[in-house]
Amino acid sequence: MIGILLVNLGTPEAPTTPAVRRYLREFLSDPRVVEIPRILWWPILNGPILLTRPARSARAYRSIWLDEGSPLLVHSQNLAAGLQQQYDSRQPGTVLVRLAMRYGQPSVATGLRALRDAGCEKIVVVPLYPQYSATTTAAIFDAVSAELRNWRNLPELVFLRDWHQHPRYIDALARSVRAHWEQNGRPDRLLLSFHGLPARNVALGDPYRAECERTTELLINALGLQPEQWIQTFQSRFGPARWLEPYTSVTLQELGKAGVGRVDCLCPGFVTDCLETLEEIAIGGKEIFLHAGGEQLHYISCLNADTAWIADFRAILDERIPWDDKLLRSPAATATLPLENPPTKEAAP
Numbered sequence: 001m002i003g004i005l006l007v008n009l010g011t012p013e014a015p016t017t018p019a020v021r022r023y024l025r026e027f028l029s030d031p032r033v034v035e036i037p038r039i040l041w042w043p044i045l046n047g048p049i050l051l052t053r054p055a056r057s058a059r060a061y062r063s064i065w066l067d068e069g070s071p072l073l074v075h076s077q078n079l080a081a082g083l084q085q086q087y088d089s090r091q092p093g094t095v096l097v098r099l100a101m102r103y104g105q106p107s108v109a110t111g112l113r114a115l116r117d118a119g120c121e122k123i124v125v126v127p128l129y130p131q132y133s134a135t136t137t138a139a140i141f142d143a144v145s146a147e148l149r150n151w152r153n154l155p156e157l158v159f160l161r162d163w164h165q166h167p168r169y170i171d172a173l174a175r176s177v178r179a180h181w182e183q184n185g186r187p188d189r190l191l192l193s194f195h196g197l198p199a200r201n202v203a204l205g206d207p208y209r210a211e212c213e214r215t216t217e218l219l220i221n222a223l224g225l226q227p228e229q230w231i232q233t234f235q236s237r238f239g240p241a242r243w244l245e246p247y248t249s250v251t252l253q254e255l256g257k258a259g260v261g262r263v264d265c266l267c268p269g270f271v272t273d274c275l276e277t278l279e280e281i282a283i284g285g286k287e288i289f290l291h292a293g294g295e296q297l298h299y300i301s302c303l304n305a306d307t308a309w310i311a312d313f314r315a316i317l318d319e320r321i322p323w324d325d326k327l328l329r330s331p332a333a334t335a336t337l338p339l340e341n342p343p344t345k346e347a348a349p
C-alpha cells in the first residue's frame with residue numbers, strides 16, 4: 001500500500017490567546033522560519049512578540065473561525081478526505097491518505113507512524129505549498145527526517161518539492177478565476193497576492209520568488225490578460241525587515257487612491273483558505289482598498305476541497321508516485337483492475 005501524507009503549516013487549536021501563543025511559540029522557534037541567531041531571537045520572541053501578538057492574532061482568528069474549527073485545518077481535512085475518496089473509487093485499498101500539520105496537531109510524526117502501522121511500504125510526503133521555500137517546504141522535510149531518525153526499517157520515500165508550474169494546477173486556478181468572472185463580471189485589476197518572505201532569504205538563494213513569478217506568468221497567460229489588467233504582490237510581512245515587494249497592503253492603497261474601482265484578489269500560494277487569505281485579504285485588504293477610495297474588492301477563494309481541483313491534484317500526485325506491481329498484490333485492488341487479457345477458457349481454473 002502507498003501512503004500519502006499531506007502536510008500543511010498548522011494552526012492554533014482554538015481562537016484564544018493561550019492557544020495562539022502555544023502555536024506561535026512552536027512556529028516562530030523554528031530556525032527555518034526565523035533565521036535570526038537564537039541568542040538574539042529568543043529574547044525578542046519570548047518578550048515583546050509572545051506578550052503582544054497572541055491576543056491580536058486570536059482576535060483575527062475569531063473573525064474567521066468556523067463551527068468545525070480553524071479554516072486551514074477544516075479545508076485541509078476536506079481535501080485529504082476528498083483525495084482518499086477519489087483513490088478509493090479508482091483503486092480501493094491501494095492508497096491511504098493522511099493529513100499532518102508541521103506545527104501543532106496532527107503532527108508529522110503521528111501521520112508517518114499511522115501510515116507505517118497501516119502497512120505502507122512507500123510514503124509520499126506532499127507539502128501543501130505549490131511554491132518551494134526553505135521556510136515552509138524544507139521545514140516539513142526537517143520534521144519528516146527527524147521522525148525517520150527513530151525508525152529502523154525506512155519506507156521508500158518520495159518528497160514532492162513543489163508543483164508551482166504544473167499545468168493541472170495552473171488550469172485549476174484559471175478555472176476558479178473564470179468561474180468567478182462568469183458569475184460577477186470582470187474587475188479592473190486582478191491582484192495575485194502571495195505570502196511574503198524576508199528579502200534577505202531570496203538574496204541568499206531561496207527560489208520562492210522565482211516560483212511565484214512563474215505561477216503568475218503561467219496563470220496570466222492562461223487567462224489571456226494584458227499587463228495593465230493584473231498585478232502580483234506579497235502579503236503578511238512580519239517584523240521590521242524588508243520583505244518581498246510590492247507589499248499587498250501598500251498596492252491596495254495605491255490602487256484605491258488611483259481610482260481603480262474594482263479589484264479581484266486571488267492567493268495562488270495558498271492551497272487552502274486560512275487566516276492570511278480570509279482575514280488579511282478578504283477582510284483587511286478590502287478595508288484598506290475601500291478606505292483609499294476603491295469601490296469593490298472581490299476575494300476569490302482558494303481551491304480548498306473543490307472536486308475538480310482534487311482530480312487535478314490526484315493527477316499531479318499520480319505522476320510522482322512510484323506505482324509498481326507490489327500495489328497490485330492488494331486483493332481489493334486486483335479485484336477491480338481491468339484485465340488486459342481476459343482469461344481464456346483454457347486458462348480459467
Ligand SMILES: C=CC1=C(C)c2cc3[nH]c(cc4nc(cc5[nH]c(cc1n2)c(C)c5CCC(=O)O)C(CCC(=O)O)=C4C)c(C)c3C=C
Nearest residue numbers: 009010011012033057072133135136195197238274275276
Ligand atoms: C515570521 C516569519 C514568517 C515567514 C518567513 C512565513 C512564511 C510563510 N508562511 C506561509 C503560510 C502561512 N503563514 C501563516 C500564518 C503566519 N505566518 C507567520 C509568519 C511567517 N510566515 C505568522 C506569525 C503567522 C501566524 C498568524 C499571525 O499571527 O499573523 C498561515 C496561516 C495559518 C492559519 O492558522 O491560518 C499560512 C498558511 C508561507 C506560504 C510562507 C512562505 C512562503
Ligand SMILES: [Fe+2]
Nearest residue numbers: 195196236276
Ligand atoms: Fe506565514
Ligand SMILES: [Fe+2]
Nearest residue numbers: 236275276280
Ligand atoms: Fe498575517
